[in-house]
Amino acid sequence: MVHMRNLDPGASPLDYYGAELRRRREATGMNQVQLGSCIFVTGSLVGQIETAKKVPTRDFSERVDAALGTDGMFSRLVGLVLRSQLPHWFQAYAEMEAKAAYISTYQAQLVYGLLQTESYARALLGVDRPDQVDELVAARLERQRILEREQPPVLWVVLDEGVLHREVGSREVMRAQLAHLLSFHDRPWVQVQVLPFSGGQHTGMLGSFTLLRSDDDPDLFYTEGYDAGHMTANPQVIRERSVGYARLQAMALSPEDSAALMSRVMEERYGHGSAVA
Template identity: 55%
Template sequence: MVNINTLDPSASPLDYYGFELRRFREAAGLTQKQLGDIINYTGSMVGQVETARKLPTLDFSQRADAALCTGGLLTRLHPLVMRSQLPAWFQQVAELEARATQMNTFHTHLIHGLLQTPAYARAVLGVLDQSNLDDRAAARLARQHVFEKQEPPAFWAILSEAALLQEIGGKEVMREQLAHLLRFEEDPLINVQILPFSAGAHAGLQGSFDVYHFEYDPAIVYTEGYGGSGHPTANRATVKKCSLRYDHLQAAALSIRDSAELIRRVMEDRYGDQLA
């Protein structure tokens, strides 16, 4: 167990968060239980967050900020805390997502992490490793807060039809996941297109990749490999080639409207859901 008296705020964003939460609570003259009662959490939960044994949720952070008059500090720290819980090799990607003004993604067998439901994320992350699954899933889902920014990025996702048919987590999980994709049908910033099997040979046969665009910095291409490794590059030739590949993939993919119809059809026929 971490001793709160020796908690080092420089050890990690989570430790810093816990240190600041305790500092503001004590300055307000509140016990952990009293603060918990005010923000509708248990005193145990407050204590676990203060000792860096529990990840704070966004709701917890917002409530604690309001109760302790922190000026929004804990809410601002929350994205850093959650990002720090991602695998070390992926934290740079999360930073790219947070800074990008536009993201173009192509995935062959999985729904992109920024579009995953909690149950789908748990099923993906739980393959071969069930340890700390709640925290790992929460860290992945926290990345989706990029869509809640004052100026959210434009997001283009091309998914192979295989990603709809790969039954991850069971039929109920897949029904929920595909229904979640359909919620973006009318969203001008989050665009989902399906690359159908009928497209045949296509420009993405070499595998999944993402292209991140920024307001002032050069674009970056990210590809992922086995063994917990990712490969971001700003090499101009690579970015140009991948951007051209993406253009061809968009041309071969179904329109946003037709993609939604295919998603509905798969959800009904394969996962047994009848939409009204």
């Protein structure tokens, strides 16, 4: 059993979640083991979440709401908890991304976060933060929920061809990731283009960037470095990068040809019978 400690509910969304979970559980007369049994987890996990030592998942929160009759409270709260696990310098961007009606992004090295599989994200995030990989992956998957809305944002992604060839995790991880990208081909609000090696020099060679367009907020340009993000609404920057993005789209393969290239790489490089390149 986890040693109970008093939490300051105002310290963080995670502390507030833990304090409320403990209060609501005790109000029903259940102990941690009994609640855990109801939602198919250990009492130890319940205790770790109540003491803010572990971050809850959305599935855990939905089960708790059902077990405690809390009318979706924890399911609503978990989104705030998971967003708080993102790096502080990234949280402002994530907030604006969630509000965007149109997202256009060029990615030079990695699959864009909204289109990453769990295993791909886990391999990436585990490189520098292996002790927090579960929390970071959960936060990334929470970001992706905007694509499941009734009115999701329009998402246009241009990937450098090198993204397809850089093996992240394993061949199996990459095969699943490319299959996941291909699964968006029939969604009209998600378009994926590949910028081929044959395109030579281009306007995106300085690095990845994203443009956000919202119904209620100014357009935004975002780029990031190793430990910081830069976001601006400067009209001149937006104008220049919008033109640059249009050029990247024009240089990239069509969505249909991009899908064909992804399928070919998936089979030839990451297929079950392929040789390691």
